[in-house]
Amino acid sequence: MVAEETYVPIDRDGDIVSARQKARELATHVGFSGSDLTLIATAISEVARNIVVYADHGEIVLSAVQRAGQRGILVIARDEGPGIPDIERAMRDGFSTGRSLGLGLPGARRLMDEFEIVSEVGKGTTITMRKWTR
Amino acid sequence: MPVPILKQGDKLIASLQSDLDDKDLMQLKDEIAEKVGRFKSRGVILDVSILDVLDSFATRTLRTIAETARLRGAETVIVGIQPDVAVAMVQLGLTLDGVLTALDFEEGMELLLATIEGSHHGGG
Amino acid sequence: MSNGPLLSDLERLQLNTHDIERRKAFVDFRPDDLSRIAAIKDLVVHNADRYGVTFFDHLAGIEEAAGLTRNRNLLEQAKRLKHEHLIAMVQGDYGREYMEQRVRLGVLYSRAGLDVRVFLGAFHVLMRAVGVDVMKRFAATPADGFESFISLKKIGFLDIGLIVDVLIAERERTINVQQDAIRELSTPVLQLRERLLILPIIGVIDSMRAKQLTDGMLGSIRDKRARIVVMDITGVAAVDSKVANHLIQAVAAARLMGANVIVTGVSADVAQSLVALGVDLRSIRTMNDLQGGLEEAERMLGYKVVYADGASPAFGRA
DSSP, rough: OOOEEEEEEESHHHHHHHHHHHHHHHHHTOOHHHHHHHHHHHHHHHHHHOOOOISSSSEEEEEEEEEEEEEEEEEEEOOOOOOSOHHHTTTTTOOGGGGOOOHHHHHHHHHSSSEEEEEEEETEEEEEEEEEEO | OOOEEEEEETEEEEESSSSHHHHHHHHHHHHHHHHHHHHOOOOEEEEEOSSSSSOHHHHHHHHHHHHHHHTTOOEEEEOOOOOOHHHHHHTTTTTOOSSSEEESSHHHHHHHHHHHHHHHHHHH | OSSSHHHHHHHHHHHHHHHHHHHHHHHHHHHHHHHHHHHTHHHHHHHHHHHHHHHHHHHTTOOGGGGHOOOOHHHHHHHHHHHHHHHTTTTTTSSSHHHHHHHHHHHHHHHHHHHHOHHHHHHHHHHHHHHHHHHHHHSHHHHHHHHHHHHHHHHHHHHHHHHHHHHHHHHHHHHHHHHHHHHHHHHEEEEETEEEEEEEEHHHHHHHHHHHHHHHHHHHHHHHTTTTEEEEEEEEEEOOOOHHHHHHHHHHHHHHTOOOOEHHHOHHHHHHHHHHHOOOOOEEOOOEEHHHHHHHHHHHHOOOOOOOTOOOSSSBBO
């Protein structure tokens, strides 16, 4: 059951702040704890930033979702940018070396519960993330 | 929205009042660099306790602020990173390696004093 | 116990139109049940007081219901709600408002600690009283009386379904709250002296516990203004790469808040496995035993000026 969709166009860096503020609002409404709010806002900041940096322009769609009685948030970040040539490499976790990789994708995946990425060179990228309340 | 930067003796104190976008952060970086040079400051305290998100860009910028200040003779202490924000940063793989951090303004001041005096005495 | 907003209770029980229809389908409620209930409407309304008394008198005799029957405030509220319920039961309108009314009563029972089995028994006693009256009224046409009573019982089962769902949901919530409390108690953060905390960790570390430990430690760093945390892992069951990662993350987060973490209780074996896992031991300060860690901590806190030989400052270098 999906309720309420919020569209946030991402064109400039100011939109990154909007996206995470709107996400925080929606996530609060869904009932997430304080620390989860921060995790969600941070993950969105990263994917929104990727859109601004690599694709110039895209959108983030936020919605409240339910599955098996649990409430959560669904985040879809899409752009029609250059796409990611080597998704596997972009998703490789450089975690234990403490080095932060350019795209922040593995990090965003760690912050959320579910993470899917579809990308095609020349077509664009769509990232779908979900987090569930406990 | 510009961040107020106060001069206190040979130290600068910058306290973020609200969430900053990229442009504001860059502006803050330039202003601190300029003021450190102009006032020959020896220390900078940057209070980020208002921030509920420190993403990769913000973290990189904080590091750059500290590095630039150091090149001009000032140590920087970042204070006020909230527990949730610290957890998110770490999970994202972001570090502030090489940058001094402290819990809050008081702790930051003590650390600055210890650091500045230390370098003064030891010539390190 | 539930003091949360009723709306979220309802949402959790999924009381939208679809679910209400499903609940009616479960008890096989049909349109012609409405006229059969209407036939005994005045009987039920007329005797509502007596049925309520039957219900609560029965409960008064049950020790396990003392939480409700000996609490004057809750009992008064329950009696009032019950009366409204009985009236509403025969009005023929079983939509969202009707359901909300039942949920409210369920929440009240939960607050009074009323056991599900006890509630079911009392409900049965009440329905039996109604049934006796219905059969008396329809002595001449018992088949009709029976039909009407059966239709009413369908609504009765609808009510039971709701109230039991609420009682179960509230019980689960209590269990979760208790589990959280237990977890918190089992990982105390001790303040040894000013600026110095000790965090002894015992047992198995899964991701939920790791998160709790980290949150607890960071909260204590903030509240007690600690500069050093001695995290002792002597009692940790097994240190694999996941646990190691949790530790590293906790240490890194503490550092961002200006606190240094010394991990003690790292045996030679554990140190070896950490290295084999690719963990950079320079990123965390480790010591073999707690005593050594405490001494190191005090040494660190005692430093005021430390740049002379190039050593790092007493606290805070991230």
